Amino acid sequence: MFPILYLLFATVLCNGEFMRPPPGKMILTRHAESSSYPQQVHISAVGTDHMRVSWITTDKRVPSIVEYGTDSGTYDMTATGEHTSYRYFSYVSGKIHHVNIGPLLPDTVYYYRCGRVGDEFNFKTPPAVLPIDFVVAGDLGQTEWTASTLYHVNQSDYDMLLLPGDLSYADTQQPLWDAFGRFVEPYARKRPWMVTQGNHEVEAFPVLHDLHPFAAYNSRWPMPYQESGSPSNLYYSFDVAAAIHVIMLGSYTDFDSNSAQYNWLVADLAKVDRSKTPWLIVLLHVPWYNTNLAHQGEGESMRKAMEDLLYKARVDVVFCFYI
Structure with missing residues (x-):
């Protein structure tokens, strides 16, 4: 039997022309604990047997330490990491912690605590082999529609969530990044x-050179780009379940044939051995073929540059989200 992966789509499927619905009511999630208490906790995979635990504290004295183990209340392993922060106009972020933990066993529940402060959390690692359950969701934001989407997502015992762009809809209002992190934490700290x-995520002001694009995104949501040989957090790849190679592309960084992203993609595709990795999945934000009247033609330049690469590599499926 050919190995199978399962996909749950948290999106809208439509035929013909799509008209976006009006935005839902925004939900602003507050932080009700002390300044040292970890907030906005989320995890991401690093390689096949490590996880990056990320969180924020407004107390700058909290150490970037994660205690963890396979039994609740017993933390027989400890890892230390790094921290960062960023400034955006008058906004100054809290202390953003990133700690890589592992090696971890596959398909196993781990219990952990951040900064030696606050409650115990837990997460489950992805399986070592197929089958695996993905959730694919995009354009989340933090509205009543987001709450409905994540409620339905949470009904599935999925292994990993793939999100190709538009996380917080902060749009330069940096406190909304904090609200989003708190909003998704109950889900993003578990898988x-x-x-x-x-x-x-761009949030650029071209006339102000000290405001770098993607400052909030790169500081808050680092992905395993270095492990995949990518020079940028805006595009990367990873393997999961010993049979799937996932490529995350960047729609809002250079992608022409002379770009770093293009050259990285050529090299990354060349390394995939389809006899060992039969599934090849690509995700990006701006669709190359689109029924949404609001965004016609926006992905055409990237399609012309990269579609042939994906076709020749026999990519199995491409997911895009842009509403």
Whole structure:
């Protein structure tokens, strides 16, 4: 029997022309605990047997330490990591912690605590082999529609969530990044969330050179780009379940045939051995073929540059989300 992966789509499927519905009511999630208490906790896969635990504290004295183990209340392993912060106009982020933990066993529940403060959390690692359950969701935001989407997502005992762009819809309002992190934490701290950027993550002001694009996204949501040989957090790849190679592309960074992303993609595709890795999945934000009247033609330049590469590599499926 050919190995199978299962996909749950948290999106809208439509025939013909699509008209986007009006936005839902925004939900602003507050932080009600102390300044040292970990907030906005989320995890992402690093390699096949490590996880990156990320969280934020407003207390700068909290150490970037994760205690973890396979029994609740017993933390026989400890890992230390790094921290960062960023400034955006008058906004200054809290202390953003990133700690890689592992090696971890596959398909196993781990219990962990961040910064030696606060409650115990837990997550489950993906399986070592197929089958595997993915959730594919995009354009989340933080509205009543997001709450409905994540409620339905949570009904599935999935292994990993793939999110190709448009996370918080902060659109330069940096406190909304904090609200989004708190909003998705109950889900993102339990399963790895692998993301790439959309247009709402750019947050650039070309005339102000000290405001770098993607500052919030790159600081808050680092992905395993270095492990895949990518020079940028805006595009990367990873393997999972010993049979799937996932490529996350960047719609809002250079992609022409002379670009770093294009050259990285050529090299990354060349390394995939389809006899060992039969599934090849690509995710990006802006669709190359689109029924949405609001965004016609926006992906055409990237399609012309990269579609032939994916076709020749016999990519199995491409997921895009842009509403």
